[in-house]
Amino acid sequence: GQNIDQPTEMTATEGAIVQINCTYQTSGFNGLFWYQQHAGEAPTFLSYNVLDGLEEKGRFSSFLSRSKGYSYLLLKELQMKDSASYLCAVRDTSRTDKLIFGTGTRLQVFP
Amino acid sequence: EADIYQTPRYLVIGTGKKITLECSQTMGHDKMYWYQQDPGMELHLIHYSYGVNSTEKGDLSSESTVSRIRTEHFPLTLESARPSHTSQYLCASSPLTSGQETQYFGPGTRLLVL
Numbered sequence: 013g014q015n016i017d018q019p020t021e022m023t024a025t026e027g028a029i030v031q032i033n034c035t036y037q038t039s040g041f042n043g044l045f046w047y048q049q050h051a052g053e054a055p056t057f058l059s060y061n062v063l064d065g066l067e068e069k070g071r072f073s074s075f076l077s078r079s080k081g082y083s084y085l086l087l088k089e090l091q092m093k094d095s096a097s098y099l100c101a102v103r104d105t106s107r108t109d110k111l112i113f114g115t116g117t118r119l120q121v122f123p
Numbered sequence: 124e125a126d127i128y129q130t131p132r133y134l135v136i137g138t139g140k141k142i143t144l145e146c147s148q149t150m151g152h153d154k155m156y157w158y159q160q161d162p163g164m165e166l167h168l169i170h171y172s173y174g175v176n177s178t179e180k181g182d183l184s185s186e187s188t189v190s191r192i193r194t195e196h197f198p199l200t201l202e203s204a205r206p207s208h209t210s211q212y213l214c215a216s217s218p219l220t221s222g223q224e225t226q227y228f229g230p231g232t233r234l235l236v237l
Contacts, residue, residue, distance in 0.1 A: 016165075045225070054213060054228035055166075099166070103224075110181070111226060113158075113166040 016114035018100050023120045024090050032085045032098050032117045040105030046074050046085045047099040049116065055099055059085065087119075095121045126150055129214050129229035136204055137237050144199045144232045146214030153219035155197040156226065159183060160211045172197055173219065204236045 015037045024030040036044070043062040047055035061067055061076035061083060073086040085098055097116040103109050127148040136142055146155070153174045158166040158181075168181030172191040186208070187201050197216075201208055214229040 047228075052231075052233075054230050056228070057225045060225065101166075109224075110168055110171065115163070115165040118163075 016100055016102060016112055018098075018114045018117045020115065021118045021120070023122060026090055026092060026121055026123050028090050029086065029088050030090060030119065032087070032100075032119065034083045034085070034100035034114060036081050036083070036100070036102045036112075036114075038102050038104045038106070038112060041078060041102060042105045042109055043103045044074075044076055044083050045101040045103070045111065046072075046083075047101065049097045049099055051096070058098075090121050092121050092123065095119060127214065127216055127227050127229040129212075129232050131232060132230060133233045133235075135235045135237065138203075138205055140204050142201050142204055142234070144212055144214075144234070146197045146199070146229055147195050148197075148216045148227070148229075149195060150216060150218075150227070151194065152216035152227075153194065154217045154224070154226075155191065156215040156217075157181070157187075157189060157197070157199050158213040158215065159185065160213055160231075162211075166213065170199065204234075206236045209234060209236050 018034045046058040049055040059074035066075045071088045076083045097118045099116045100114040101111045130145045155172045157170040160166045167183035169185040170189040172178045178189050211233050213231045215226040217224040217226045
């Protein structure tokens with residue numbers, strides 16, 4: 013079946029670095045997405061990985077290892093506004109490329 | 124910047140009422156989706172469409188129905204609302220291309236059925 017696991021909650025301090033892990037088990041794979049969702053708002057796209065390796069985009073980086081079914085989102089120089097939920101989603105080719113979402117990791121950044 | 128809109132943003136309604144949640148996008152995207160999300164839980168796909176006159180049920184069984192008469196419009200209807208329908212409903216769209224098909228989300232509709 014399909015399964016996406018990520019920690020439920022994490023805390024960090026302003027200016028620090030935090031890594032949010034995501035492991036997945038899906039019948040097919042055609043890309044992994046990270047979304048940010050502030051409380052009461054819609055998810056917004058952060059990053060996309062389809063090949064192994066690291067994708068860097070400003071303060072945010074995302075890593076993928078397809079053989080391990082593993083990804084992480086790395087947030088550097090944390091700011092208070094980074095307090096949000098971070099959703100890991102996998103596009104599953106066995107399900108006509110629909111996205112399977114994890115429950116999200118709620119990150120709280122403290123001053 | 125994604126241009127996808129949902130109305131209403133918040134809705135409180137009594138049991139048995141018929142409601143329609145509106146979703147429209149101005150990006151010309153062929154693919155549109157409806158997700159249901161309870162607080163602290165994952166998004167569950169309840170309906171999707173790959174173009175005009177195309178609608179499919181998603182992974183989570185839902186008593187709602189959808190229609191896709193125009194590319195930009197994908198409304199969701201509940202014929203008779205029940206308290207179990209209380210949730211947040213998120214609409215999304217993406218282009219019909221291969222590769223990185225980012226889904227753009229609307230602001231969501233928070234539904235409370237009393």
